[in-house]
Amino acid sequence: MAILVVGSVAYDTVETPFGRAERVLGGSASFFAVAAAFFSPVNLVGVVGSDFGEEQLRAFAGRPIDLEGLERMQGKTFHWQGKYSWDLNSRDTICTELNVFEFFKPKIPARYRGSEVVFLGNIDPVLQREVLDQVQAPRIVACDTMNFWIHGKAEELRRTLAKVQVLLVNDAEARELSGEWNLVKAARAIRALGPHTVVVKKGEHGVLMFHGEDCFAAPAYPLENVFDPTGAGDTFAGGFLGYLAGCPRADDEALRRAIVMGSTLASFSVEAFSLDRLLALSRAEIDARYRLFKRLTSFETI
Amino acid sequence: MAILVVGSVAYDTVETPFGRAERVLGGSASFFAVAAAFFSPVNLVGVVGSDFGEEQLRAFAGRPIDLEGLERMQGKTFHWQGKYSWDLNSRDTICTELNVFEFFKPKIPARYRGSEVVFLGNIDPVLQREVLDQVQAPRIVACDTMNFWIHGKAEELRRTLAKVQVLLVNDAEARELSGEWNLVKAARAIRALGPHTVVVKKGEHGVLMFHGEDCFAAPAYPLENVFDPTGAGDTFAGGFLGYLAGCPRADDEALRRAIVMGSTLASFSVEAFSLDRLLALSRAEIDARYRLFKRLTSFETI
Numbered sequence: 111m112a113i114l115v116v117g118s119v120a121y122d123t124v125e126t127p128f129g130r131a132e133r134v135l136g137g138s139a140s141f142f143a144v145a146a147a148f149f150s151p152v153n154l155v156g157v158v159g160s161d162f163g164e165e166q167l168r169a170f171a172g173r174p175i176d177l178e179g180l181e182r183m184q185g186k187t188f189h190w191q192g193k194y195s196w197d198l199n200s201r202d203t204i205c206t207e208l209n210v211f212e213f214f215k216p217k218i219p220a221r222y223r224g225s226e227v228v229f230l231g232n233i234d235p236v237l238q239r240e241v242l243d244q245v246q247a248p249r250i251v252a253c254d255t256m257n258f259w260i261h262g263k264a265e266e267l268r269r270t271l272a273k274v275q276v277l278l279v280n281d282a283e284a285r286e287l288s289g290e291w292n293l294v295k296a297a298r299a300i301r302a303l304g305p306h307t308v309v310v311k312k313g314e315h316g317v318l319m320f321h322g323e324d325c326f327a328a329p330a331y332p333l334e335n336v337f338d339p340t341g342a343g344d345t346f347a348g349g350f351l352g353y354l355a356g357c358p359r360a361d362d363e364a365l366r367r368a369i370v371m372g373s374t375l376a377s378f379s380v381e382a383f384s385l386d387r388l389l390a391l392s393r394a395e396i397d398a399r400y401r402l403f404k405r406l407t408s409f410e411t412i
Numbered sequence: 413m414a415i416l417v418v419g420s421v422a423y424d425t426v427e428t429p430f431g432r433a434e435r436v437l438g439g440s441a442s443f444f445a446v447a448a449a450f451f452s453p454v455n456l457v458g459v460v461g462s463d464f465g466e467e468q469l470r471a472f473a474g475r476p477i478d479l480e481g482l483e484r485m486q487g488k489t490f491h492w493q494g495k496y497s498w499d500l501n502s503r504d505t506i507c508t509e510l511n512v513f514e515f516f517k518p519k520i521p522a523r524y525r526g527s528e529v530v531f532l533g534n535i536d537p538v539l540q541r542e543v544l545d546q547v548q549a550p551r552i553v554a555c556d557t558m559n560f561w562i563h564g565k566a567e568e569l570r571r572t573l574a575k576v577q578v579l580l581v582n583d584a585e586a587r588e589l590s591g592e593w594n595l596v597k598a599a600r601a602i603r604a605l606g607p608h609t610v611v612v613k614k615g616e617h618g619v620l621m622f623h624g625e626d627c628f629a630a631p632a633y634p635l636e637n638v639f640d641p642t643g644a645g646d647t648f649a650g651g652f653l654g655y656l657a658g659c660p661r662a663d664d665e666a667l668r669r670a671i672v673m674g675s676t677l678a679s680f681s682v683e684a685f686s687l688d689r690l691l692a693l694s695r696a697e698i699d700a701r702y703r704l705f706k707r708l709t710s711f712e713t714i
Contacts (some may be wrong), residue, residue, distance in 0.1 A: 366710070
């Protein structure tokens, strides 16, 4: 079942305590697409500038990622530059050059319109709704957002959330969106806005998923060497939705397996700069780490 | 199998966003003993002043908690006063009156000396070793500590850790003790000091246990109403070691079940002031929440 993703395709310049990567491939749609494509075909909608080269496009080649929706505009590609703290737990944005992304108006190619799963990456909630208006009858609509929209376009975001089944946010965003500190209460308040499923990402502390009255907790994989956290959240979303799109039903059990699959993909993503680890990854490695997650969390009944 | 616990028995004055409790029963040994006694007999070693009343002692009555080792000294009982922030995520200590606890020299009654499990609560590491010198051949020695000893008595703490099998610390303490930010590396460095098992408590984010090369992650129970976090860590330790003492072997599987049992007890403890919720708790309620933990973390293999 094909997944439509709309989001950024970017150049990232990243500094971590372990090194520096200059103008490497980044952006939410890039991480999402490569992770999701391990499980389902992906239709990518985004925009790049005339400086975006063949070398970057090669990342998507040989994978079920359709690039008809990747628009090329005259100008420069979105560029983000960030520097992580010594413990990787915080980062400073050095610069954000929106470039062609500033004028991004998602245009959905005709053959994408039947996509049954849609992921609305973190863009203006007005644009997110315009994307939804161009697709026919998606089975699952999932959405990401950020503080910038929560504060700056609260009413527009609410109108978008009313059309969304799954919201993926981090814990701080869940709290700000709901006005509730307690995450159980925050998830309930968010579900009242539309999404039946709220996925709260807590970084190194894992994920909480609220689905109706059901709650599922998954840890992050305890890695000895985290190299670069950039893109971990989008990789998680890609693994989660990609796996879910391949399931016959998005029921409780499928959602739980999808959360672990998202966590599995994210645990690889942070092992190297950019998409480097994801691009070198095999399905056998993915399945092996999923089984390690099973062992990591298993305990007997009493 | 009897557990010997040495730690504080105290009066706590606690302020949370939800109310205030004045001079109620607290202290690490109190929370530990009541939690552990659901599973195993407990031998308590501590000290109280002449102001410690029959009413407080009633908390331990009717439970398999031996109080021969609870010394009464002329003077006042240890008193701690704290105030939590609006989100319960931080607290200020308003005052710490050590009183009789300042002169505490643990004396182990003769019939405690055969205890097979020992929990060395958070006291001076020199005293922790003096306790160990007075017991015969414990099967499991577990220990808690804090930043005060990690910085102030580093060498003494190392000598104590060499005699300990299980160390329970929070994430900040694990990092300070090891000098490693990454918790996988921190646990390995701590295991090199003696303990074969390192339990890292992360509060609302759950627990990571490292046992040899094995790693186990358990979430905290997502509660809608946390009332007072005081004593949660000691309650966790009590549930963990109490359950473990009742297992024929402290193998991987028993340790995992014990971690979940500790988390279960802690999730009740924070629902009310002092030991109030623990004292009203039934074994049936404990087992029901343990089963909820199972559901909270379950997912299918792929």
